[in-house]
Amino acid sequence: MAIQKVGSVLFLQFLLVVLVSDSINAQYLRQGYYKNTCLDAESIIWKTIRQYISRAPTLAAAMLRMHFHDCFVRRCDGSVLLKSTSNNQAEKDATPNLSLRGFDLIDAAKSAVEYKCPGVVSCADILALVARDAVSIINGPFWEVPTGRRDGRVSLASEALTKLPPPFASISQLKLMFSGKGLSVKDLVVLSGAHTIGVSHCSSFSNRLYNFTGVGDQDPSLDSEYAANLKTNKCKSPNDNTTKVEMDPGSRGTFDLSYFTLLLKRRGLFESDAALTTSTTTKSFIQQLVQGSLKDFLAEFANSMEKMGRINVKTGTQGEIRKVCALVNT
Known part of the structure; x- marks a missing residue:
């Protein structure tokens, strides 16, 4: 019992140190971080994203998902953008990330910024800004993105x-995974x-249709x-791995409350x-949320x-500013 108590105390002390460290790092993020080093960075990124989203609005959901996957694995440090190497399998090649798309959009934004301000703007910041801008362009919510993140070197x-929360996660698993990120x-x-x-x-959900237990x-x-x-x-077959299904049927292109309405009707796709x-x-x-206004939901989102x-960001001298988002600097 005494050993268990000591172990618990040490774990809590470790957790406190981690949370304090993460909080300090997050404070280094700020609006207008590139004001003196790359004044037009955010407008360059926005213009690039607008060109892509105007042609393919569904990329907004893809960019939002990519940002989420980046932050939940190894800080919001652009590690999801790195390619695998001969001696390492990177995040983007893990099963949950095989359906991620839009890497070319990130590369285009990075190239445009590098042309104007080489070696200044991190890929992690670009991904965070792209996710926000892409959703905003399809008339979704707009949120502030303080910048100053540094890129990680490990994936x-x-x-x-x-x-990453799996589609079959229980409520207890979800609560634990989110609380572990300070959410x-x-x-x-x-x-x-x-x-x-x-x-x-x-x-991702066919077992619910064909073979639940x-x-x-x-x-x-x-x-x-x-x-x-x-x-x-x-999903006409339990072995269908290619067909895509809207998670909010009839309202996929609109950032609204109907997803929550469907949940209450037992029509959420994932477990x-x-x-x-x-x-x-x-x-x-x-x-x-369902009883409130769309404006309130967008503000909460x-x-x-x-x-x-802001999850566990790298700042200051941590990490690096990658020259190419898919590769660590040599």
Whole structure:
């Protein structure tokens, strides 16, 4: 018992040191960080993103997802952008990240900024700004993105497998993973609202349709009418790995509250979506959002995104400013 108590005290002390360190690093982020070194950086990025999003609006969801995956694995340090090498499998090649897209958009923004201000703007900041700008361009929420992040030099596929919330996560798993990043239960619910513009492959939830408990059954928590429609018109086979399904049917292109309305109708695609209704606290937040205004939701989302963008950032002399986002500097 004494050993366990000492171990618990040491863990709490370690956690306190980590949280304090992370808080100090986050304070180095600020609006207008590049004012004296690359004045037009943010406008250059915005103009580049607008060209891409005007041609492919669905990239907004892709960029938002990429930013989330970056922050949840190894700080918000652009590690998700790094390519694998002969002796290391990077995050982007881990199973949860194989469907990420939009890397060319990040590269284009980086090239445009490098042309004007070589070696100044980090890929981590570019990714954070791109996610915000892409969502804003499709009339989604706008949030402040204080800059000053530095790029990491490490990217491990194994970490992506363990640190990203899986689509089958329970509510207890979700709460634990978010709290481990300094995000609240409310942040968990609000940020899940990003699914209003997202899509998923059938393979991420087909077990709910065809083999929920291993005996060829269907998940009873999924609305039966919705499940039947998915089987008939979308995921016609349990082995379908290519078909994409809107997570907010009929409203995919609009950043609105309908995703939360669907959750209350038991029509969330992922088990992790459905899990949000299994906790009194999270379900209450969902109901508050549905009963409130879109303006309130967008403001809450903006607040949670800014909070997420500060997770464990590298600043000061930590990391580096990559010359190319896919490669560490030599």
